[in-house]
Amino acid sequence: MSFEQILFYLFSGVLVLSAGAVITVRNPVHAAMFLVLCFVTTSALWLLLEAEFLAITLVLVYVGAVMVLFLFVVMMLDINLARMREGFARYLPIGGIVAATAVGIMGLAVGRINFGLDVWPAPPARAADYSNTRELGEQLYTTYVYPFEIASVVLLVAIVAAIALTLRTRPGTRYQKIEEQVVVKKSDRLRVVQLESEGRK
Amino acid sequence: MLENYLPILIFIGIGLVVGGGMIAAGFLLGPHKPDSEKLTSYECGFDAFEDARMKFDVRYYLVAILFIIFDLEIAFLFPWAVVLRDIGMFGFLAMVMFLGILVIGFIYEWKKGALQWE
Amino acid sequence: MFEIVENFLLGLGLWPWLATLVVTLLQIMLVMVPLLLSVAYLTYAERKVIGFMQIRIGPNRVGFFGKPLWGLGQPIADAVKLMFKEIIIPGGADKFLFLIAPVLSMAPALAAWAVVPFGSEMVLADIDASLLYVLAITSIGVYGVIIAGWASNSKYAFLGAMRSAAQIVSYEIAMGFALVGVLMAAGSINIGDIVRGQGGAYGLLNWYFIPLFPLFIIYFISGVAETNRAPFDVAEGESEIVAGFHVEYSGMTFAVFFLAEYANMILISMLAALMFLGGWLSPLPASWIPELALFDLALGDGIHWLLAKTALFLFFFLWFRATFPRYRYDQIMRLGWKVFIPITIVWLLVVGLFIMGGLAPWFDAA
Numbered sequence: 001m002s003f004e005q006i007l008f009y010l011f012s013g014v015l016v017l018s019a020g021a022v023i024t025v026r027n028p029v030h031a032a033m034f035l036v037l038c039f040v041t042t043s044a045l046w047l048l049l050e051a052e053f054l055a056i057t058l059v060l061v062y063v064g065a066v067m068v069l070f071l072f073v074v075m076m077l078d079i080n081l082a083r084m085r086e087g088f089a090r091y092l093p094i095g096g097i098v099a100a101t102a103v104g105i106m107g108l109a110v111g112r113i114n115f116g117l118d119v120w121p122a123p124p125a126r127a128a129d130y131s132n133t134r135e136l137g138e139q140l141y142t143t144y145v146y147p148f149e150i151a152s153v154v155l156l157v158a159i160v161a162a163i164a165l166t167l168r169t170r171p172g173t174r175y176q177k178i179e180e181q182v183v184v185k186k187s188d189r190l191r192v193v194q195l196e197s198e199g200r201k
Numbered sequence: 202m203l204e205n206y207l208p209i210l211i212f213i214g215i216g217l218v219v220g221g222g223m224i225a226a227g228f229l230l231g232p233h234k235p236d237s238e239k240l241t242s243y244e245c246g247f248d249a250f251e252d253a254r255m256k257f258d259v260r261y262y263l264v265a266i267l268f269i270i271f272d273l274e275i276a277f278l279f280p281w282a283v284v285l286r287d288i289g290m291f292g293f294l295a296m297v298m299f300l301g302i303l304v305i306g307f308i309y310e311w312k313k314g315a316l317q318w319e
Numbered sequence: 320m321f322e323i324v325e326n327f328l329l330g331l332g333l334w335p336w337l338a339t340l341v342v343t344l345l346q347i348m349l350v351m352v353p354l355l356l357s358v359a360y361l362t363y364a365e366r367k368v369i370g371f372m373q374i375r376i377g378p379n380r381v382g383f384f385g386k387p388l389w390g391l392g393q394p395i396a397d398a399v400k401l402m403f404k405e406i407i408i409p410g411g412a413d414k415f416l417f418l419i420a421p422v423l424s425m426a427p428a429l430a431a432w433a434v435v436p437f438g439s440e441m442v443l444a445d446i447d448a449s450l451l452y453v454l455a456i457t458s459i460g461v462y463g464v465i466i467a468g469w470a471s472n473s474k475y476a477f478l479g480a481m482r483s484a485a486q487i488v489s490y491e492i493a494m495g496f497a498l499v500g501v502l503m504a505a506g507s508i509n510i511g512d513i514v515r516g517q518g519g520a521y522g523l524l525n526w527y528f529i530p531l532f533p534l535f536i537i538y539f540i541s542g543v544a545e546t547n548r549a550p551f552d553v554a555e556g557e558s559e560i561v562a563g564f565h566v567e568y569s570g571m572t573f574a575v576f577f578l579a580e581y582a583n584m585i586l587i588s589m590l591a592a593l594m595f596l597g598g599w600l601s602p603l604p605a606s607w608i609p610e611l612a613l614f615d616l617a618l619g620d621g622i623h624w625l626l627a628k629t630a631l632f633l634f635f636f637l638w639f640r641a642t643f644p645r646y647r648y649d650q651i652m653r654l655g656w657k658v659f660i661p662i663t664i665v666w667l668l669v670v671g672l673f674i675m676g677g678l679a680p681w682f683d684a685a
Contacts (some may be wrong), residue, residue, distance in 0.1 A: 003336070004203065005677075007210075011217065027413070029413070029416065029466075029469060030360070030415075030416070033462075033466070036462070036614070047203070047206060048203070050203065052446070052447060052448050053279075053280065053448060056451045056452055056455045057276050057279075057447055057451070057455070057456075059274055059455040059456070059459070060272065060276060060429050060451070060454060060455040060458055061269070061272055061273060063455075063458070063459055064272065064455060064458030064459065064461070064491075065265075065268055065269040065272040065458070065488070066269055067270075068265055068268070068461060068462075068465070068484065068488060069262065069265035069266060069269060071462075071469075072261055072265050072484075073262065075465075075469050125203070129529055130447070131283075131447045131507075131508075132446055132447065132448070133256065133279065133280050133283050133447065133451070134280070134283050134284055134287075136280050137225055137280030137281055137283050137284035137288070138284050138287060139283065139287065140280060140281075140294040141280075141281055141288050141291075141295050141296070142288055142291065145291075145295050147296065148277070148299065148303070149295065149298060149299060151277065151299075152298075152299040152300075152302040152303055155273060155300060155303060155306070156302050156303060156305060156306040157272050157300075158266075158270050159267070159270055159303075159306035159307075159309065159310060160306065160309060162263060162266040162267065162270070163309070163310060163313050163315050164261070166259050166260060166262055166263045166266070167263060167313060167314070167315050169314060173316055176649070176650075178650075180651070205444050205445055205446045206446060207339075207343065207444075208343050208346065208347070208433060208443050208444040208446065209430070209433045209434070209444045209446070209452075211340070211343055211344065211383065212347055212429070212430050212432070212433035212443070212444070213426065213430040213433075215347055215351065215429070216345075216425065216427070216428075216430045217426045217491060219351070219425065219426075219429060220421060220422035220425035220426050220429075220575055223423050223425075223571050223574065223575050223578075224406070224418060224421060224422065224571050224572055224575060226402060226571060227401070227402055227406050227571020227572065227574070228406055228571075230402050230403050231402070231403055231404050231405045231406055231570050231571070232403075232405045233405060234405065235407070259653045261481060261485050262335070264485045264487070264488065264489060264652075265488065268488040268491070268492060270490065271492040271495075271660075272408035272491070272492065275492065275495035275496065278495075278496075278499040278667075279451060279499065279502060279508065282499050282500075282502035282503040282506075282508075283506060283507060283508050284504055284506075285503055285506065285671065285674060286506050286528035286674065289675075290675060293671050293675060295645070296671075297668065297671075300664060300667075300668075304664065307660070307661075307664075308649060311657070316652070316653070316656045316657055317649075317653075
């Protein structure tokens with residue numbers, strides 16, 4: 001077994017175990033941290049596939065951003081996992097069937113029949129100065145420019161939806177208006193008054 | 202390409218070992234004399250009234266969601282910045298349009314007061 | 320140099336993979352040991368510099384060999400003291416997460432150094448996407464803060480952690496946009512290539528801090544906010560929430576957080592030096608340097624320039640702390656979202672136009 005294969009089995013083993021832990025541990029924060037571990041090991045697997053840019057972006061976006069939001073939510077909401085687990089045994093058979101079907105279909109679709117080495121020969125290993133990012137960029141902003149622009153519209157919808165769902169302004173809140181503070185002049189605030197002195201008697 | 206990542210893997214491993222090792226050293230060398238007062242969480246001399254893990258302002262969620270969106274935007278900008286010289290004016294205008302659409306969202310946030318911290 | 324060591328080990332009859340491992344470990348130690356020493360002495364420098372700014376002397380007692388030596392032994396004494404202190408785990412804490420949190424903030428702060436180049440050939444792991452790697456790995460550091468605040472089961476720690484996390488993520492955006500400007504200028508995502516892109520006939524006028532000046536300023540200020548340093552240290556804010564997320568930590572667990580913060584400061588400073596101030600390049604144009612080996616060594620390109628530039632930025636960190644009062648939290652968020660992000664977006668377009676127009680001397684090369 002080559003060193004790469006050892007790494008592959010190591011990372012996939014950790015990935016499967018931590019994915020199992022996500023749904024079995026009692027504490028939701030622990031579950032979220034195991035999900036983080038899942039993403040990190042997935043990123044390592046993608047790296048083994050030489051998808052450098054995507055692997056690092058997975059860490060940047062999912063570990064660095066999405067899971068932070070998850071943790072915020074999980075820490076703040078009192079999720080009672082014990083109650084959620086009550087139906088576990090009852091739904092186990094049907095859940096198991098669905099999961100087995102999904103795994104079976106995926107195995108058929110991306111397994112040996114369609115993606116075996118006789119159908120797709122193994123790509124040669126890339127040279128040390130190969131730039132995955134550059135290759136991706138050359139495709140994304142020219143050939144795939146329409147999907148790219150649509151992505152911006154999707155993000156715009158996400159912004160609007162996030163604000164519509166979570167923004168609650170409390171009435172009567174007073175803000176500091178920094179722009180007004182900056183443009184204020186001495187004459188707006190200060191009035192110098194000349195007073196007649198009373199004079200000595 | 203992969204051989205360049207081997208030192209990183211080892212480095213991350215060593216980083217974990219150094220962090221964990223320091224704490225282990227502290228455990229081995231330091232005293233252990235717990236008492237019930239010492240183990241209470243820091244308060245102003247009272248017992249804590251309620252659980253410390255409280256609910257807090259929904260605004261933090263909003264910041265986190267907006268952060269995800271902008272982080273994705275940055276992820277799109279990275280490969281673009283690298284190949285800008287190769288894709289020329291067409292690529293530049295494609296990104297101007299992309300950013301333009303997102304700036305509309307940004308202005309919307311601003312006007313709605315989503316960026317205003319109370 | 321390392322080939323000699325590797326060949327020597329191979330000559331001893333070691334397996335090739337073991338020889339590679341030993342050499343890699345040796346290289347890692349060459350990065351890690353000076354880094355940890357600099358972290359220790361940065362704490363000393365901080366106390367000395369702020370001391371002098373406030374017309375005090377700072378630590379001046381603990382030295383070596385029975386002599387005070389301006390207090391140079393202080394960081395070592397501090398480390399030893401912290402090592403022998405009790406680690407208190409509060410009663411209501413989540414023990415596992417409580418202990419894992421410092422490691423989660425320390426490991427990324429160290430691992431980011433794997434791709435930092437110290438010279439044109441002096442880099443541990445020369446990966447193509449090294450800048451993206453640094454950005455990704457430092458973004459993991461926020462977990463140390465959040466987990467520490469939550470696991471402590473203390474209100475102060477929790478409040479500090481939430482504030483800190485929201486602040487870190489907000490400034491990460493401004494920082495990311497500033498980095499995009501650098502990538503555009505260099506046309507590469509590799510830190511070594513970014514430095515090489517700043518070479519040229521005009522010495523320091525070729526560096527990117529001139530065309531990218533607003534991004535340079537924003538990058539460094541965001542770096543100060545990312546590391547939770549003064550004046551953006553509301554996460555610690557000892558006058559309101561005692562010490563923030565690490566209020567319940569003691570002894571070595573506290574020391575690890577402390578080390579991670581200082582290692583991050585050095586990382587931000589060195590990245591700023593690499594990306595905007597030409598890294599190891601000499602500020603003098605090559606034609607000015609007399610053709611003598613001695614002059615070339617002292618004034619030509621070399622790691623000493625990188626270290627000097629890094630030290631300059633570190634001094635700014637300390638200077639800020641001694642000078643500015645703490646920002647209020649709403650002002651911090653306003654600065655990040657309403658000032659920095661619009662400026663960076665506008666300046667990215669300006670840089671794009673510079674590149675399209677081939678502005679000399681930075682962007683005229685194809």
